[in-house]
Amino acid sequence: MEQAVLSTIIILSVLVPPRQTQEIPKPVLTLHHNYSKIYKGEPITLRCDIRNGKKSDWEYKWFQDGDLHNPVFSSNETEYIATPYSKKIYADFLVSRKKTGNFSCMAVRKSDRKQSQVSDAIELTIHAISAPEVKVSPSPWLRVGDSAMLSCEIQGSSEDWTYYWYRTIPYKDGLPSPWTKRFSMEMLPDVQHGTHGPLSFSNVSLKHIDVYACRAGRGNPEFFTEYSTAPELLWVSASSPRATLRVSPNRVQHFADEAYSVSCEAHGNSTGWKVKRFIYDKGQSECGTEWGTMTGSSCYINNTNTSEEPVYWCQSDSGEYSDAANITEHYFRSVVLESPILPVPEGQSVKLGCRHKTLPSNHRAEFYRYDKLIGSAKTGEMIIWSVSKSDEGRYWCTIPDLGESSSSWLSVRASSVSLHLSRALITWLLFALQMMYHFSLS
Known part of the structure; x- marks a missing residue:
């Protein structure tokens, strides 16, 4: 009898296979980014997909450089959108000096907390990006009726950017002041949605005299560069200005310990003409106030001992302008x-x-x-x-x-x-x- 029972058990054990645990597949990690380069501080999307069951059955974890004990992010969603300074990845990775990093992900089944294998890693290279530079073509020195083109150039990048344009105004609370608290940046009202190429002016007039700056943006959510390295002055003179600006000695570049003079020669009476200048981090001022000595219609500048690039012009009491001149003072x-x-x-x-x-x-x-x-x-x-x-x-x-x-x-x-x-x-x-x-x- 015992032998018959034993035989039955053996037969049943052969006929009924043992219950097998369903294997959890390896997830696939993909990078979603519309551009060839990723820049420091730019949002990226890392998607972790596991082809088994519903998305809601799983919890997802993302890891950096193979550190499986400290996930950089965990979520019930398959996509990890890292935005600047809001997630650990940017605190530990993008802000650091590291330029590359390996990322992987893992899925955890909620019902039994079983973990999947770790996905294959992908390597991200993060590039530094320079602040753009405003360039004026053909020249920043124009006559009424000329045409000009302002470009916002980013060194080493030919990607599809949107360019935003600004003019300088006296400091105003609430507006960006990237260089100095003496003035702020106000977006040009005609191009508030930006341009996809240069900013063009045709038939310029005196109203276009201004100091311009730019920055660039791309993506959704939009990533912005810094503001341009320095603002660029665009100068427009009358077709036949009533005064001529003279610089002695007549050259653009000077050593900082050298003296020079800037004079206004009006066609007629020079009375009422003053020498003014603009320096991007100091704003606009008149000779004899904070710098220089005004004698008659001439301003004498002596021993600045600084490296600056002031723009000089003559201006009458009635608001007329001469041509402008950009001088470079070299200290080093x-x-x-x-x-x-x-x-x-x-x-x-x-x-x-x-x-x-x-x-x-x-x-x-x-x-x-x-x-x-x-x-x-x-x-x-x-x-x-x-x-x-x-x-x-x-x-x-x-x-x-x-x-x-x-x-x-x-x-x-x-x-x-x-x-x-x-x-x-x-x-x-x-x-x-x-x-x-x-x-x-x-």
């Missing part, structure tokens, strides 16, 4: 480029000099337009003969083994003389063509 550089500060009429020649702070002037120097070498001279000077608009641009120089200057803009303005010559040349060519046609018929 040992080499400066000597170039004319005001626009040069077409057809004239321009002398460029490369000067060392302490050495004599007769030394070898190399001169560049943008990044292209245009000439070298043993005397430290070179001449551009009969300039034209094609010579306009940014120039700099270097003294081999001793240093290089910063760059300065050389502005070339069409003159009435060159215009008349062009018309005369066209008239002569038409006459010559008519004569050739006449002789060909005879």
Whole structure:
């Protein structure tokens, strides 16, 4: 009898297989990001999918660099959207000096707390992003009726950005003041939704005189860059200003311990004209208030001992303006480029000099337009003969083994003389063509 029962048990054990525990599959971690680069502080989405049961059956955990004991985030949702400074990932990872990190995820079944395997890791590379720079083309120095284009350029990034544009106003509580508490940034009302390219002005007038800044944004939620490195002045002069600004010595770059003067030469009476300046972190002021000594219509600036880039202009009591001039004062550089500060009429020649702070002037120097070498001279000077608009641009120089200057803009303005010559040349060519046609018929 016992043997029969035992046989029955053995047969049943063979016929009924043991109950197997259902295996939990490995989840799949994916990165959802619409751009080729991820920038520090930019939101990202890490999605953890497990193809077994309903999404609500699981709890999800995300890990960094293989640390499975300390998840950076846990949620009942499959997506982890990390926004700047609100989650541990940004506190420990993006704000740190690390540029790469491995991320993985795991699913935990709520019913029995069984854990899945850890997903395959994905590596994220976080890039630093520079503040954008405002650039004005063709020049920040314009006449009424000219056209200008302001671009907001981010070094090393050609992604699809939206650009937001601002002008400077006196400090106002509640508005951004990224550089100084002396003024704030106010968004331009005409482009509050931003632009997807440069900001263009056609037929400029005096109302466009302003100091402009920008920043860029992308994505949803939107990620913003910092504000541009420095605001950019856009200057518009009347077609025939009643006063001319003179700088002595006539050059853009000066050493900080050198004295120079800025004068207003009015066409008629110079009474009532004052010299004013703008420095981006100090705002606008008048000669004789916080700087310089005003004597008549001339302002004398002596020994600033700072590295600044003031913009000077003449302004009358009635609100008229002269041309403006941007001077660069160098405290740390040992080499400066000597170039004319005001626009040069077409057809004239321009002398460029490369000067060392302490050495004599007769030394070898190399001169560049943008990044292209245009000439070298043993005397430290070179001449551009009969300039034209094609010579306009940014120039700099270097003294081999001793240093290089910063760059300065050389502005070339069409003159009435060159215009008349062009018309005369066209008239002569038409006459010559008519004569050739006449002789060909005879």
